[in-house]
Amino acid sequence: MIYIDPPYNTGKDFVYKDNFKDNIENYKMITGQKTKEGYKATTNTETDGSYHSNWLNMMYPRLKLARNLLTDDGVIFISIDDNEVTNLNKICNEIFGEENFIGDFIRKTKSTTNDAKTGLNYQHEVLLCYGKNKENINLLGGGKDLSRYQNPDNDPNGDWISDNPSAKSGTIENNYFEIINPYTSKKDLPPVGRFWIFSKNTLQQHIDEGRICFKKEHKENERGFIYKRFLKDLKTTQKTLDSLVFTQNEFMNQYATKELKELKLVEYFPYPKGTNLIKTLITHTTNKNDFILDFFSGSATTAHAVMQLNAEDGGNRKYIMIQLPEPCDEKSEAYKAGYKNICEIGKERIRRAGEKIKGDESLPVENREKLDIGFKVFKLDSSNIKEWDSETENLEQSLFDSIDNIKSDRTSLDVLYEILLKYGLELTVSIIEKKNFYSIGGGTLLVNLDKEINMEVIDSICEEYKNLLEIDEEFKTTVVLRDSSFKNDVDKTNAMKKLEQIGIKEIRSI
Template sequence: MKPNKLDLNSVDGTQLNLEALYQIAPSCFTEVKDDKTGELRHVVNFKTLRQLLGDNAVEDADEMYQFTWPGKQEARREAARPTTKTLRPVVEDSVDWEHTQNLYIEGDNLEVLKLLQKSYMGKVKMIYIDPPYNTGNDFVYDDDFAVSQDDYDLFAGDVDELGNRYRKNTETNGRFHSDWCSMMYSRLIVARSLLTEDGVIFISIDDHEQKNIRNICDEIFGESNFVSNFIWEKRLNRENRKEVSSRHDYILCYIKQKSEQQRSLLLLPMNEKALSNYGNPDNDPRGLWKSDPAHAQAGHGTKAQFYTLTAPNGKKHDLPSGRCWLYTEPVMNEAIKENRIWFGKDGNGVPRIKTYLNAKERGLTPESLLFAKDVSTNEIAKNELKRLFDGIAVFETPKPVELLKYFAIIASKSGDIILDFFSGSSATAHAVMQLNAEDCGNRKYIMVQLPEETPEDSEARKAGYDTIPEIAKERIRRAGKKIKEESPLTTQKLDTGFRVFRLADSNFEEVKKAPAEYDQSQLDLFLNNVKSDRTDLDLLFGAMLSWGVQLSLPMTSEEVDGKMIYSVNDGDLVACFADDITENIVKAMADKQPLRVLFRDSCFARDDAKINVFETLKQLLDWSEEEAIKNIKVI
């Protein structure tokens, strides 16, 4: 037996959907012969599925509630379509490459999100995005990645060197709303798969597309998983240029899956005003407490919650009109006996329930109104970024660090991953580092940004920043340095580094012709199809994406018999891409007790050499045939 090829494509979205359906309705699956491969494959028997759904299935109804637009079906197909692209490491742009767990990725965010699926599916706790608001001047992504010369001429200046297209979506465009909806729909479908089950997404938006993004999110995340539509006071001053002075934006919030057992959002820490409500006038040994009403709206209670309450001093307390007690009478009497009900210093006051400061769950519930005094404004954010860049206004519309920090506080804990795939100037990365410095946390971030060029006459371009990622990377460097300088004792272990990756075409040449169609000079493609400009690190990280290994994991290298062996996270993946693999190399790789082993196909001159290595590793690692086939791959 010899090792199989590693599947280098990203996740197939349709396969994910099939697997999810199989978990809940396996009886609607059957097997058919694939016309192309001749092998059997699982397919859905729609007749059986309709029978399982009964009257709850609908097809071609004259009228039904739905939200649609021209291009929606293609956007759904695009979200499911695998990509053959890859992420190339850019070590020279990175900070603290060897130790950091943060990622900065340059490239079209739809392609990047697809590439991250195998490694980060179900692992991201919080997503924040600030997408284009579609004001008529914003860029939208055009998701046709096969760019012809005619297209290039048509969109001159809006195509980067990788063939990514983005263009201004003017109001004269007949598909003005449709193009924007398609762009967001496909990206949010893929992004949802990256969230943990209790993961939360925040989406900044204004009135232009607020109703549409709400409809899209209701479909993708489920209407029942809506958490809140936060209203943020983004500016303090009135603007008299418009019919109505707009001083707010929206931040839409959804959770992947609501739970009855836990809150969708975490509680905010107690502030001084809230703490001032606590005291201990009766010297309760349980510590500081505050009193809250002992009754609630009558509509929330059962029959057993309507009664006359008797205080320890014998005084009778009747319910106010339209109210019921929070507890049934037996539970209330037990609470009174345990001194958890307060009747005032003289014992004659209205009964109130004690809430203790050291209770298991304490804090403040987040509010839907976010005032500028608490989370800052756009103008303040712009000025703060300007000061960070020595007086140069490098970015026009950065979000405030305090605003993004607020969301990280209520949606994440230490160790969580936070993703922003419309990351702009990387205010989100700045906020994550700032919060980690304040609460000694270890949150990790992934920033994704298209290499969009800065305007030619902008201060950023004049200062040498040709693209938005160049601004963002420099911001993270400066912000990290500033945070450490301001708190040198508490930030010694703070991760202010980041690994940079850049979206690129596949590491491998496409081999579409039959061997007979190639001339002699081209036949080596079948022996070594790796592009000539690709390095070992390119191949290693490409394989990590394909095998579902996270890009932030530490790695080491070791030279054996003049060949380099790479180990990711002490054996999560061990690889060698050199020619003429020796027995010493195989033994050195096995000594690392790897979970996965990877070679280049060209490492082996003949098939028998490949088989020998396979069998040797299987024996040294005590793997079964099935384990070896699963864990040993070639590219």
């Protein structure tokens, strides 16, 4: 599932002007890391002649990528208000296909807007929902409360509840008639303005099937029969996702604000979404091991919701939060508290929410004990490897610079994660830091990035591989070493030979 809460384009929002020729530099400019006329992020004012175009140009490529990231049974939910809902619907129809439009939901945001200008009390916003392939989508989710179903009379049909046998719809000819209790001879009619949910022709069938059971005592002002609704007749024991479910008060902004207040972050982030909203969407669209993505993560409500739901039902869902480090206003309480950009607020929210959930004794102990509240933070940047400058006028200096080809301001972990990316490994893969090397993915990669390597390091890598072979004699590993770490070619050759002698065939140097 993907959930996003993008800027609503109210005339006060930041809209990111992408320059696809140079993503990194543009990224730094628009997030305040660099300044250059025409690229720094500014509010998208309504007086701008490209007011709607700016917003649509930002949204289109992000939604295009979002579609590619969805699984075949995946869905995307987008919160929006009336400023851009019509335009958003059009570009979503183009990207996802009109045939994959699932529906729109109404979320009640507040009780009143106090808008005296128009006299309209505007209390809602819209949640659009599209699927990758609508034929694969099923929004049933979360179990219904079946505790009322019981079988006190040992009915052969199984558990049942007493239900209302009347409805507002029907006809006088077919659904409005007397039902006579055979024990008391008293008659029942539907309440005023209502009709029986069965017809005259099907009455006897309902009696024969045990759905209508007559009372032997017919008290005044009581119906003379019980209408049974059997558990076995339920089409599903899961809840449907009602398009108006989010109009309930528990989904209003004030509840989201209350959540931030409990985490002592309420002064630092305005207009958050509540975890109840995201939890409900997750329940109806994912399995317990699925991924949930939010690429306008803001205060990281989605991460909070995923952890909370995992603690409630024992799931192992994972979240991916993406957020440009949009600077906080220097006059804001967030900035004064040390949060220089929105990402810093989101990270702190995840930390505090995780600890709060872990300590919530109302949640099942076994779920809290196994709950993973850890997370990794990555920042987009250029490669850690120096680029060869082919246009330099000082070739000699370039040759000396390339001896150590790792940028001076990068750490071993920076280089390690670039290796993971280039080998196609997940960034959540297990990383164990040994004395002389990193063991990645249970030994799939053995990496040493020290500036100097001696034979002790090589011996420890060989010993690790021997241990892995004892577990699985077919085990294969790749060793990655820093090319400049060897004193000379002889040392490097000896190290390679030693690794090859114990069966390590894949040896890479950077």
